[in-house]
Amino acid sequence: MGAFGGSLTYIENTGTPKAPAFMLRSGSLNPFNGNVVDASTAAFADLDGDGDLDLVVCYDDGSLTYSLLYLENTGTSMAWAFVQRTGSGNPFYGASDGAPR
Numbered sequence: 390m391g392a393f394g395g396s397l398t399y400i401e402n403t404g405t406p407k408a409p410a411f412m413l414r415s416g417s418l419n420p421f422n423g424n425v426v427d428a429s430t431a432a433f434a435d436l437d438g439d440g441d442l443d444l445v446v447c448y449d450d451g452s453l454t455y456s457l458l459y460l461e462n463t464g465t466s467m468a469w470a471f472v473q474r475t476g477s478g479n480p481f482y483g484a485s486d487g488a489p490r
Contacts, residue, residue, distance in 0.1 A: 397419070397421035397429055397446065399413075399419040399420060401414050420471050421444070421446075421460070430446065430447045432444070441466040443460065444462070445458070445459055446460070456481075457481035458481075459478075459480060461473075
């Protein structure tokens with residue numbers, strides 16, 4: 390979940406699909422800790438076609454426009470490992486809404 394203050398909340402299912410048990414993860418246990426500035430909104434999709442979910446975050450980059458952050462899942466669909474891709478490694482590089490706030 391995203392937040393206006395710039396954080397991404399990570400709630401992990403430590404149980405099973407049939408008997409879920411959710412735990413809030415923070416600090417170093419949150420794989421998304423410290424990745425955005427303000428007003429974040431997150432969405433998962435398989436952007437690179439490798440069968441696992443990657444993460445895209447729309448956020449206010451501090452210049453009064455919204456930008457897109459790409460975190461590629463370099464792990465698996467069962468064991469996530471996210472790496473932030475920047476520059477030409479981010480398929481959304483340079484994309485923003487361009488609207489002044």
